[in-house]
Amino acid sequence: MSSIHILEHPLASHFVTHLRDEDTKPSLFRSLCKRLTTLLAIEASKDLHLTSKIVTTPLEEITGHVISEPLIAIPILRAGLGMLDPIVEMFPDVSVGYIGLERNEQTAIASAYYAKLPPRIGGLTAFILDPMLATGGSAAHAVSLVSAAGISTIKMLCIVAAPEGVQHLQQAHPTIEIYTAALDRELNDKKYILPGLGDFGDRLYGTY
Ligand code: PRP
Numbered sequence: 020m021s022s023i024h025i026l027e028h029p030l031a032s033h034f035v036t037h038l039r040d041e042d043t044k045p046s047l048f049r050s051l052c053k054r055l056t057t058l059l060a061i062e063a064s065k066d067l068h069l070t071s072k073i074v075t076t077p078l079e080e081i082t083g084h085v086i087s088e089p090l091i092a093i094p095i096l097r098a099g100l101g102m103l104d105p106i107v108e109m110f111p112d113v114s115v116g117y118i119g120l121e122r123n124e125q126t127a128i129a130s131a132y133y134a135k136l137p138p139r140i141g142g143l144t145a146f147i148l149d150p151m152l153a154t155g156g157s158a159a160h161a162v163s164l165v166s167a168a169g170i171s172t173i174k175m176l177c178i179v180a181a182p183e184g185v186q187h188l189q190q191a192h193p194t195i196e197i198y199t200a201a202l203d204r205e206l207n208d209k210k211y212i213l214p215g216l217g218d219f220g221d222r223l224y225g226t227y
């Protein structure tokens with residue numbers, strides 16, 4: 020069964036509060052998005068497999084441990100791109116795929132306009148990056164595409180989630196692991212998250 024992991028750390032609350040503030044400008048917004056993604060990545064990588072590695076310190080030889088598991092990161096265009104840099108920074112060997120999804124402004128139904136996944140991804144762990152989980156339509160669509168490509172373990176990293184989106188995604192994909200910095204109250208009649216932070220992509224790229 021799938022599970023949801025909500026960041027419980029004073030830094031996460033601090034960053035999300037500033038992110039929500041309508042006075043936060045795109046440059047700070049982008050920076051807060053990166054800091055929150057770093058916290059999410061730490062949480063989502065807790066169970067990655069390690070292998071032993073012998074290294075020699077300036078004083079003696081030791082057996083240490085390094086991450087042995089190949090990873091894939093898949094940002095959902097466009098807002099998910101804001102989460103990619105810290106993932107590549109932390110996991111330099113990560114393979115990156117891209118999925119383009121856009122919600123129809125009237126119906127809030129997401130449709131795909133682009134998909135490019137790395138070859139031979141079967142059996143790997145994927146982090147799907149999309150800061151907003153609202154109705155869950157975009158995330159469910161993305162997970163379907165990634166599962167169809169043969170991926171075995173999928174973790175959804177988002178910054179703000181709505182209960183409706185969590186439920187939709189868990190019903191559509193019962194084994195998904197969801198990591199979020201905040202679980203908000205509900206959606207409004209336009210399917211925006213309340214209290215939320217508005218349109219993430221617009222605030223990230225200054226297009227509001
Ligand atoms: C936003 C967000 C998610 C989606 C979430 O993208 O980045 O992809 O909405 O909503 P849902 O859970 O109801 O599907 P949007 O369609 O606004 O595109 P953008 O990232 O290009 O701005």
Ligand code: URA
Binds near residue numbers: 151215218219220
């Ligand atoms: N997409 C956003 O960017 N914000 C919302 O509140 C819902 C979907």
